[in-house]
Amino acid sequence: MRVVVPFEAGDPKTRLAPLLDADERATLARVMLDDVLSSIRRTGHDPEVLATASLGEDVESRVPVTVDERPLSTAVNALLEPPMAIVMADLAIATPDALERVFDAPGDVAIVPGRGGGTNALVVRLDGYSVDYHGCSYRDHLTAADELGAHVTVVDSYRLSTDVDEREDLVEVLLHGEGETREWLERAGFEPVTTGGRVEVRRRDGDSGRRVDRGELECER
């Protein structure tokens, strides 16, 4: 089965801008992509990347890259051919075990919701299905499957439902990551901080003069 990983090559992870500058966000996105590709390979599949722009020789020598500048859903639908899996590039705590549960799931469509109504992974095994990642795509993807009379399996995986877009998602990488992304964040000075509620992240002030986000991240323990 083909496994496609869409990748935003432009200005990725803008919601992390308060914590990481543009270069760092671009690097983080590449490191997460590498982790996702590595986990997919360890399931025995050969991933391919669908990118909004060329990713350069370094990446393209290691993985097949299709460049399509159009919006995500349009680009995915242009190459969607069942059976095919579409796995988001920012699933930084995905493991081969978790991915295998999706790739091996029964039914015409297998879906993993992302936190906040997104679609983090999708396996399409029937003709005529198209994706729409805009808005509450999880619901829309279920509806689209219903309209085709498809049998749908929803896969219940915390590792795959966790995509990395926002500050609090970094905590999950620090706590549960098993790949390069966790190491990258640690080298960049991030550490979990125990507060009165959920664990949050703090960025240490380093020699590099990086911005440090204080105030709301006081350790309350």
Place this chain on the structure above:
Amino acid sequence: MRVVVPFEAGDPKTRLAPLLDADERATLARVMLDDVLSSIRRTGHDPEVLATASLGEDVESRVPVTVDERPLSTAVNALLEPPMAIVMADLAIATPDALERVFDAPGDVAIVPGRGGGTNALVVRLDGYSVDYHGCSYRDHLTAADELGAHVTVVDSYRLSTDVDEREDLVEVLLHGEGETREWLERAGFEPVTTGGRVEVRRRDGDSGRRVDRGELECER
């Protein structure tokens, strides 16, 4: 196996205070408890509640309740006797299938991390283990198991890793809930709102004159 559900009877869910008044938060906590108890029963287990105060005849006629005013960890350790499962009371999107994966997990200790480093469900099958829910309890519970030489299974379930403490957790209930909690939230006027990023919640302005939280919940679609 005994399945214990700790329940904070005092002023629960304070992080939802911007959205729900104290009475509403108390009701929400009870409705979530009922959903969790119902899901546990459907796995074939008879749950019991460990509460910080009496829950009244209405609840106590339906489920065994132990009252212990001490802090959560102290109270749990006082009754911990393997094999035993401890399931948090605010897992509003837990399903019997997801719980069965934990109850049936192999090993001496099975654990489900909560978002932000907590411990949402724990199965203890060996003597000498004690819990500590303070701080980053997921890591601490793994360490405690290591120190006993225990074999640990981490269960990867989005439904069980989602505890309901914060505003954005309500979205998950609205999107994935299969019990009374979702209906309660809908009756209270909550609905998912598509924004530029993750889906958020909005509370409709009703005849009841309830507070409505605006501003940050503009629909950007």
